[in-house]
Amino acid sequence: MEHNFIFTQERNMLMTPDFPAQRPPVIWSDPADTPEELTYRLKKNPTLYDRYQRLNRKWKGHLSDFLIGKKSLPLTYDPFFKFIFNPDYHQERLSNFVSSILGMQITVVEVLSMEDTLMDGESYLIMDLVARTDDGSIVNVEIQKQGYDFPGQRMSCYASDLLLRQYIKAKKMPDHSAHDFSYRDIKPVYVIVIFEHTISELRLESHDYIHHGKTTFDTGLDLHMPERFCIIALDVFREIPYSEIKKCSQSAWLLLLSTEKLEDAERLIQDYPWMSPIFQEIAALRRRPEEVFDMWSEALLQMDENTLKYQVERMQAENEKLKLKAEKSDAENEKLREQSKADKSRIAELERLLQEAQNK
Known part of the structure; x- marks a missing residue:
């Protein structure tokens, strides 16, 4: 049987004449302008209103401010970042963003799986955004709310995973035999990590907010090592007064x-007119509350998972400290017990000598 497949633009819902979509997405003809109007509209859809009521006061305020047009989206949250830089729809935008960060022309041609099995076959790396460029290089862009979540060791693991992807792909190419493979064909891999809140190790007296790194040798040996790293301290960048920020594409991104504030968005569009379509896309989401709720829920879920992970790590570290303290205490107690035992023996000896002296 022949089917006519239709993808709706708003929600990418697949429909056929035999299997129609169960329910159309919630789309408003125009966005709400006041909190009262927003509440009225949400109450007309019990499911959305229930999801809204489940939010805590802080996040309910953030969501309300966006839907009534007081603020933009918090793009440092993964779902919103991917909405803006989705390489399936915005390859050129993602290419321009990465090019400005790396300081060289990069063209994204393919988005890769963000979940990958490590060499043990069981562990997984789940990356925010992974793409292949026109020269075969692989770029991984990570947004991190907290610096403690992404130490240097994790960056190295991500770079190693990207290299392994290249290696496996090259070895499996149908038009190449195993003997055709050369390690010299391995292209650079780029791990870009954007921290919203940086740890002290990433704060320098020079107030630099972007750091590029690669493997080098102390003798000056020029050997091609494909791992490339870029760390961006977004909070350090935010501390720079707007008037002192160099006007360039990197600064714009x-x-x-x-x-998030509308007045800042208007100033940004005035200085960088090519940003206007991006903010128009963000504003269009105000008419699609269900989609916004989905992204918001995903962001909060990830934040809760990261917070829980951090709490577990802190508890494990605290438990390790207590364990060491207990071991130290046990050693000290054992030393005290030995000392007490020796003192008792000494006292007994002195009492014996005293008794002998009294009997003379």
Whole structure:
């Protein structure tokens, strides 16, 4: 039987004449302008209103401010970042963003799986956004709310995973035999990590907010090592007064990630008119509350998982400290017990000598 497949633009819902969509997405003809109007509209859809009521006061306020047009989206949250830089729809936008960060022309041609099995076959790396460029290089972009979640060791693991992807792909190419493979064909891999809140190790007296790194040798040996790293301290960038920020595409993209207030967005569009379509896309979401709720729920879920993970790590570290303290205490107690035992023996000896002296 022949089917006519239709993808709806709003929700990418697949429909056929035999299997129609169960329910159309909630789309408003125009966005709400006041909190009262927003509440009225949400109450007309019990499911959405229930999801809204389940939010805590802080996040309910953030969501309300966006839907009534007081603020933009917090783009440092993974779902919103991917909405803006989704390589399936915005390859050129993602290419321009990465190019400005790396300081070289990069063209994204393919989005790769964000979940990958490590060499043990069981562990997984789940990355935020992974793409292949036109020269075969692989770029991984990570947004991190807290610096403690992404130490240098984790960056190295991500780079190693990207290299392994290249290696496996090259070895499995049908038009190449195993003997055709050369390690010299391995292209660079780039791990870009954007921290919203940086740890002290990433704060320098020079107030630099972007750091590029690669493996080098102390002798100056020029050997091609494919791992490339870029760390961006977004909070350090935000501390720079707007008037002192160098006007360039890199600054524009970082300002975009830092902007939530409408007046800041208007200033950004005035200085960088090519940003206007991005903010238009963000504004269009105000008419699609269900989609916004889905992204918001995903962001909060990830934040809760990260917070829980951090709490577990802190508890494990605290438990390790207590364990060491207990071991130290046990050693000290054992030493005291030995000392007490020796003292008792000494006292008994002295009492014996005293008794002998009294009997003379």
